[in-house]
Amino acid sequence: MSERVTSREFAAALARRTGKSAGDMTLFxxxxxxxxxxxxxxxxxVKISGLGTFRLVWNEPRRSVNVQTGDAIEIAGHYKVSFxxxxxxxxxxxxxxxxxxxxxxxDDEPRVATEETGDDDYELPIQKLADQAEALKxxxxxxxGGPLFTPDIEPMDEADDGAVTSVEDEVGAKESEKESEGEAEDIVLADVGTEEPTGDGVEGSVDAQFGSEEGSDEVTDTGERHKADMERVASYELPAEEVGQGLSADIGTESDSIAVEGHSEVSAAEDNEAEGGVEDGLSVEHAGAGAVYSSDDKDGGGSGSKDDGYYSAKEMAASVPISVRKRRRTWGHxxxxxxxxxxxASGVIFVYDNWLWDSGLSDEEGFEASAVGVEELPEARDMTEAMSDTAVLAEEETLHASVPLTPAATEEAAEVKEECEAVTVAKVPSSAHIxxxxxxxxxxxxSDTVEITRGSRLAWxxxxxxxNKVFWPYIxxxxxxxxxxxxxxxxxxxLRVPILPSELTDTTNPECIxxxxxxHRHYAK
Amino acid sequence: MNNKELQSELSRRLGLSQKEVAGMMKEFVDEYTERFGEGSDELPFLSLGTLEVRNKEQRVVVNPVTKKRMLVPPKLVLAFRPSVSLKNRIKNMPEL
Structure with missing residues (x-):
């Protein structure tokens, strides 16, 4: 907006303003x-009223990695200025x-995408394609007027590879026919393919299209034909002019959701779908909001696909040629x-199977080891139980040999037992020697009882x-x-919130933290 | 150090009355408010650094309890960028 002001210029302006000499102002x-x-x-x-507060914020020392050498380095604790x-x-x-x-x-946008994780992201578009195949069938x-083909139509099988390639040949051979069948078909197919509820118009034209196909005896090998259609939808480069605006937005959406890598993108794609014309009222509102924000905020530019959903559908249309190509590539990917x-997966299963067999042979060893573990455990448990249940134990005087307790200690423990149902926790081996x-x-x-509601966190x-949130293990x-x-x-x-000795939950003591x-590491395995 | 302490310290150093210093401080602050109001992006703050306007993008937030999704509009915020010399001086300070 404006040019950069130097501090000297600023001082001069201030001097003019106050009517003081430049020298006085500099001194001030x-x-x-x-x-x-x-x-x-x-x-x-430092507080300057009317301007704000400058504050030093302590940054704890932390481990990091030297990006050049990959060595672990320690970043010392330091202050930063916040304003x-x-x-x-x-x-x-x-x-x-x-x-x-x-x-x-x-709230009524599809939520599936945000809940999917990992490999499911890949299966999402596949599922969609399978559904489309079903619809076409x-x-x-x-x-x-009858069942046409029996072969499975899960488009993602290895077996389909062959089919796809042969389909490609077929497409090549029928290049001329395709041209005569014309653009209308492609558009219609694309429409069906993206499964947007654009409604009656589509159905009508689908009928028309298949009518013409019947005429040219193309439908006999429907299984392959069908795939050809799918393939063409995927690979045919639609010039933007040929495609209606809504349709292009749909395609953009499709390719987006294929290229998905993070949840936010998925949800952005879903938002696009909603805007694509599913609900006119909502999309109008959205587009309105998006337009307002984008006009103010456009210089952010490539702020990421997250925001794109909120800009108007027009932008999507503009970016279609790219996304169609992208789609073609991502399809292969x-x-x-x-x-x-x-x-x-098959490799892992194979290896795992083998390993299971192997470990099956050495099972006895494992059992022995665990038996030792079991033998050791009660001792540890006795330690804690002995402390809390000493009232009983003291009476019976059948203390475990490994827990030497003085009478005073048992008395004390007994008192505690009377006062409350003591929940004792064995100490975790620690390096801190306090x-x-x-x-x-x-x-x-x-001190208090807290009810867990949806969204509650122990750390919170x-x-x-x-x-401090690190103290959650105590709760x-x-x-x-x-x-x-x-x-x-x-x-x-x-949940009961315990009253803890202050030296244990001292937020300023690094040892406590x-x-x-x-x-935390002990419990949050 | 609050505003009052700042002013009294200044008046002591400059040998001016508290009132005079307060007036100067007001002019100093008003210069910033006016310039930012006119659309300045960046103004020097003494030689300690610059005060600059940063653009915060719009974002979608989800209320963890009600699961409601909200679109938070973009906004402009004022931030302080310390000069290198101030940063270094402060960085090497031991913890208070």
Whole structure:
């Protein structure tokens, strides 16, 4: 917008403004600077009313990797300056965009894509194609009045490779015919292929098209013919002028969802579909919002496909020729990827099978080992039980030999037992040598009870109640008796928030954080 | 250090009254608000760094409890970019 202002120019402007001499102003600014610096370095905080707050933020030391050599390096802890503008200045700066408001997005968009993970992303378009094949088959059988072909139509089998190649030959041979059959067919096929509910028009033209095909005796080898259609939809480069706007948007959508790599992209693609004309009212609203935002915000440019869904469908149309080509390539990629996945999977199963057999032979050894483990376990458990149940144990005086307890200790433990149902947790082996950490934790005093709702997180509760999210293991330990998996607590569960000794949950003590992290690693396997 | 402490320290150093310093500070701050209001992108802040306007893209957020999706509009925010010298001085400071 404007040219860069140097600090000298700024000082001069300020001098003009106040009517002071340039020298006075320079002196003032120098002193102001040194005072601000002093405030920052001594207090870590400087407030200038009307402007904002400068604050020093401590960044904890962390491990990183030298990008050139790949060596692990330690980044020392250091301060950074953060600036929070005052509300008045913040509003002035945001003035040009202040009219924009948060828009609630409609909830009825398909959610499948956002919940899929990993390999499923690949199967998504495949599933779609399979559905399309099914639809085409139905239409054909309607026309012919009977079942046409029995072979399976899962388009992604290895067996289909051959079919596809032969189909390609066929397409080549029938190049002239194809031309006579004309553009209408291609467009119609594309339409059916993308399965957008564009409605009656499509059905009508499909009928017409297959009518003409019947005339030329093409439909006899429907199985292959069908594939040819599919293939052509995938590979035929549709010039943008030939394609209606809505249709091109649809194709863009398709190719997007094939090229999917992350959830956000998937959801963006889904949004596109919604805008493609499924629900006119909604899409109009969206396009409106998108247009508003994009006009203000366009210089962001390639801000990523995430945002594209919110720009108008026009843009999608403009980018179609590219996406069609992209689609052609990604089609090949998807085929390759699926083959590779299948190969790897069979390999893994084979290896795993073999390994199972091998391990089956050495099973006895494994059993012995686990038996040892079992023998060792009760001892450890006795340790903790002995501490909490000493009331009983003291009476019977049948203490386990490995737990030497003085009478005083047993008395103390008994008191604890009376006061509350002590939940004791065996200490986790730690490198931190603070007595506090080595002692086992006993949870009998609770400050509060929290009900788990959808979206609750132990870490968040810990952040709210204990001051730092790394302290979540303590809450978990206090409730171990009724939750088994800290990552999966059912809704409605009541959690007790323990009162912990302050030296254990001291957010400023790096040892506490370190120990809590160790606990985190211990529990979050 | 809050605004009051800043002003009293300045007045002590410059030998001016608190009122005079407050007036100068007001002019100093107003210069920024005016210039940013006129559409400046970037202004120097003393020789400690620059105050610059950054563009935050629009984004989709999901309420984790209600699962409602919302489109948060783009906005312009003011940020401070410290100069290299200030950064280095501050970086080498030990933890307070």
């Amino acid at each position: 600014l120098q002193e102001l600077q040194s005072v601000v610096e002093q405030g920052l370095t001594e207090d870590g905080l 929070t503008p005052d509300a008045s200045l913040r509003d002035i700066v945001n003035e040009p965009l202040a009219h924009l408001e948060v828009v609630e997005l409609p 139905d239409i054909l059988s309607d026309i012919q 998807v085929l390759l990827a699926v083959l590779a996945v299948a190969a790897v 007595e506090m950490f080595d002692r086992e934790r006993r949870y009998c005093e609770f 509760i810990a952040y709210k109640r204990l001051g 978990y330990e206090a409730n171990m008796d009724h939750i088994s998996d800290p990552n999966n607590i059912s809704v409605g569960t009541l 370190k120990y809590a992290r160790e606990l």
